[in-house]
Amino acid sequence: MRNLLRWETALVFLLVVVALTGQVSTKGSFLDGGNLFYLGLDIGEIALIALPLTLVIVAGEIDLSVASVLGLSSALIGWLWNAGWSLETILPTVIVVGAVCGAFNGLLVTRLGLPSLAVTIGTLALYRGLALVVLGDTAVADFPASYTSFGTTPLPGTDIPYPIVLAAILAILFGIALHASSFGRSVYAIGANEEGARFSGIRVKRIKLTLFVLAGAVAAIAGIVYTFRFSSARADNGVGLELAVVAAVLLGGVSIFGGKGTLFGVLAGVLLLGGLRNLLILQDTSTEVLTIVTGLLLLVSVLAPSITRTLRKATT
Amino acid sequence: MTTQLDTAVAPPAQRTTARRLSTRVGRVRELGILVALALVVIPTAIANPRFIQPQSLRDLLLNASIVALLAVGQTLVVITRNVDLSVGSVLGLAAFLTAQQFADHPGTPLLAGIGFGMLIGLACGLLNGLLVALGNVPSLVVTLGTLYVFRGIDYALAQGRQVNAANLPDALLNLGSSRVLGIPVLVLVTTAIVAVAAVYLRSYRSGRELYAIGSNPEAATLAGIPKARRTLTTFVLSGLIAGLAGALWVARYGTVDAAAGTGLELQVVAAVVVGGVAIFGGSGTVAGAALGALLLGTITSCLVVLQIPAFWQQAIAGALLLSAITVDRLLALRLAKALRRSEGTSHA
Numbered sequence: 189m190r191n192l193l194r195w196e197t198a199l200v201f202l203l204v205v206v207a208l209t210g211q212v213s214t215k216g217s218f219l220d221g222g223n224l225f226y227l228g229l230d231i232g233e234i235a236l237i238a239l240p241l242t243l244v245i246v247a248g249e250i251d252l253s254v255a256s257v258l259g260l261s262s263a264l265i266g267w268l269w270n271a272g273w274s275l276e277t278i279l280p281t282v283i284v285v286g287a288v289c290g291a292f293n294g295l296l297v298t299r300l301g302l303p304s305l306a307v308t309i310g311t312l313a314l315y316r317g318l319a320l321v322v323l324g325d326t327a328v329a330d331f332p333a334s335y336t337s338f339g340t341t342p343l344p345g346t347d348i349p350y351p352i353v354l355a356a357i358l359a360i361l362f363g364i365a366l367h368a369s370s371f372g373r374s375v376y377a378i379g380a381n382e383e384g385a386r387f388s389g390i391r392v393k394r395i396k397l398t399l400f401v402l403a404g405a406v407a408a409i410a411g412i413v414y415t416f417r418f419s420s421a422r423a424d425n426g427v428g429l430e431l432a433v434v435a436a437v438l439l440g441g442v443s444i445f446g447g448k449g450t451l452f453g454v455l456a457g458v459l460l461l462g463g464l465r466n467l468l469i470l471q472d473t474s475t476e477v478l479t480i481v482t483g484l485l486l487l488v489s490v491l492a493p494s495i496t497r498t499l500r501k502a503t504t
Numbered sequence: 505m506t507t508q509l510d511t512a513v514a515p516p517a518q519r520t521t522a523r524r525l526s527t528r529v530g531r532v533r534e535l536g537i538l539v540a541l542a543l544v545v546i547p548t549a550i551a552n553p554r555f556i557q558p559q560s561l562r563d564l565l566l567n568a569s570i571v572a573l574l575a576v577g578q579t580l581v582v583i584t585r586n587v588d589l590s591v592g593s594v595l596g597l598a599a600f601l602t603a604q605q606f607a608d609h610p611g612t613p614l615l616a617g618i619g620f621g622m623l624i625g626l627a628c629g630l631l632n633g634l635l636v637a638l639g640n641v642p643s644l645v646v647t648l649g650t651l652y653v654f655r656g657i658d659y660a661l662a663q664g665r666q667v668n669a670a671n672l673p674d675a676l677l678n679l680g681s682s683r684v685l686g687i688p689v690l691v692l693v694t695t696a697i698v699a700v701a702a703v704y705l706r707s708y709r710s711g712r713e714l715y716a717i718g719s720n721p722e723a724a725t726l727a728g729i730p731k732a733r734r735t736l737t738t739f740v741l742s743g744l745i746a747g748l749a750g751a752l753w754v755a756r757y758g759t760v761d762a763a764a765g766t767g768l769e770l771q772v773v774a775a776v777v778v779g780g781v782a783i784f785g786g787s788g789t790v791a792g793a794a795l796g797a798l799l800l801g802t803i804t805s806c807l808v809v810l811q812i813p814a815f816w817q818q819a820i821a822g823a824l825l826l827s828a829i830t831v832d833r834l835l836a837l838r839l840a841k842a843l844r845r846s847e848g849t850s851h852a
Contacts, residue, residue, distance in 0.1 A: 250644075296826070300833050305587075305644060306783040310825035313770055317819025324815055423815075431648055444642050476659035483652025490641040490649070 290404020629743015
């Protein structure tokens with residue numbers, strides 16, 4: 189009974205419900221290759237950022253600046269491209285800048301002991317502001333097709349978009365790091381009881397710093413994906429995306445208080461969020477309703493743990 | 505902070521040193537904002553003397569007054585160790601519905617229309633408060649969710665329409681531009697609400713209890729403070745004030761669509777934190793928060809006067825927020841150290 193009431197089980201069940209509803213209401217075109225390709229593209233950046241953010245939240249912290257790092261990385265790509273740099277040098281550069289942004293968050297949190305919520309609300313404004321300073325309200329769109337086609341064509345012979353391939357590779361790496369390494373066990377320990385973790389010899393500050401750096405670097409990678417997918421570098425790319433990512437992570441069963449959650453659940457959460465959005469778009473639902481649904485999902489996903497807790501208590 | 509010190513057992517002389525330091529730390533914030541204001545205003549005024557003419561000073565106050573108003577509600581929430589990120593969306597929803605009410609029913613009395621906006625804010629705040637207090641879930645996530653939901657409802661109701669000044673009653677638009685003794689009415693309204701909230705937080709039992717909840721939630725519960733009820737009240741008040749701010753937004757700008765107040769929550773949180781309200785609850789004043797809003801607004805105006813691209817504005821707001829929390833943290837660390845020394849033990 190306990191296992192049946194696991195949140196992941198509920199998520200998989202909900203995914204099946206969404207898929208079946210989609211199949212019936214679209215007369216079978218929901219699960220065909222073309223639609224799945226677009227679904228995959230739509231959730232690419234969310235899936236990417238959700239991976240490191242899961243680790244950050246499991247460790248009991250939060251990073252709200254990820255979407256701004258995405259925007260800064262996009263703006264930098266446009267600015268450096270205009271300045272005549274080659275994409276081979278631009279891309280590593282922006283990933284490093286993303287990592288530096290993450291390190292700045294991490295240092296403020298670990299060295300000064302500031303709450304990550306306040307720090308990352310501040311850097312949310314700061315990094316987005318820097319993106320605006322770099323590129324203003326202009327857009328850079330003249331990227332070579334050899335790069336932008338990664339965002340518009342699937343892997344040859346399949347319907348899998350390239351961003352999903354990237355997310356899958358990173359998901360395996362992050363999955364190993366979180367669930368099959370001592371590093372991952374430390375992350376859970378920190379989230380469950382930071383004092384306890386410190387007294388048992390875990391290098392709490394260093395691990396937290398690493399997590400913030402990873403979040404920054406992966407957010408910059410998501411910025412690259414976003415830029416090439418729309419073949420447009422803009423300072424306001426991905427505004428508000430942090431909400432969707434946090435919603436997906438919490439929907440995946442990660443506790444906002446830290447110490448609980450699995451990467452599998454988060455991936456299911458991302459798919460569920462993307463699937464629902466896709467289903468609503470196919471029904472010609474307006475973007476306003478999509479906004480409301482994302483918000484409601486976030487609310488449901490934080491209320492659900494306390495409801496399942498009550499349910500569990502009732503059954504045991 | 506002083507209440508904490510009263511319970512500390514320490515020899516009188518050392519106790520006063522520690523207390524003096526803690527009062528100084530408390531004052532440093534409001535003084536610091538005033539110094540920062542001077543640092544911003546004086547160079548700008550030298551570069552462009554028109555900046556300190558009465559008319560531009562009035563505009564300065566007028567521009568800051570809506571953020572300052574929201575900062576009052578936010579302060580009540582943050583003091584209890586919560587946060588209300590939905591204020592921008594509540595303002596937007598209340599602004600649009602109030603404007604529509606005035607436009608569709610031209611006979612609506614001024615106060616009834618504003619009351620309508622406040623009622624919408626109250627309903628939104630009640631929802632936030634119930635979810636936080638009864639659902640026992642963190643306010644950050646709840647209000648992040650309702651930020652989406654309220655804004656979505658706003659867009660869905662507006663359906664791309666906007667209400668123009670031509671459709672609004674003159675009485676309302678006059679409210680946004682009229683002055684009493686040379687001071688804009690909106691500024692007076694904000695000042696009055698800051699004063700009421702300041703007295704409430706300072707001298708009323710339930711106001712003091714908000715600080716107790718924020719300082720130590722468990723201890724507050726053990727002391728018999730109705731935590732859930734107080735938390736609910738702060739969210740309702742924050743919503744109510746955001747609703748009023750929405751109605752005043754209509755009066756001030758005249759043209760309203762569903763996007764009114766988008767992203768305003770960031771400025772409000774920045775103003776509150778810059779104003780010295782600790783993000784982990786338990787300390788801060790509404791006057792400080794209002795001054796914080798004034799400082800942020802002044803910086804924006806100075807950028808315009810000094811012809812610095814407006815793109816810098818957001819980066820500066822972010823940097824200011826970060827330096828404010830950093831300075832707070834460093835001061836708190838120094839204070840803790842001083843208290844430890846004066847008590848001669850390490851249990852502080």
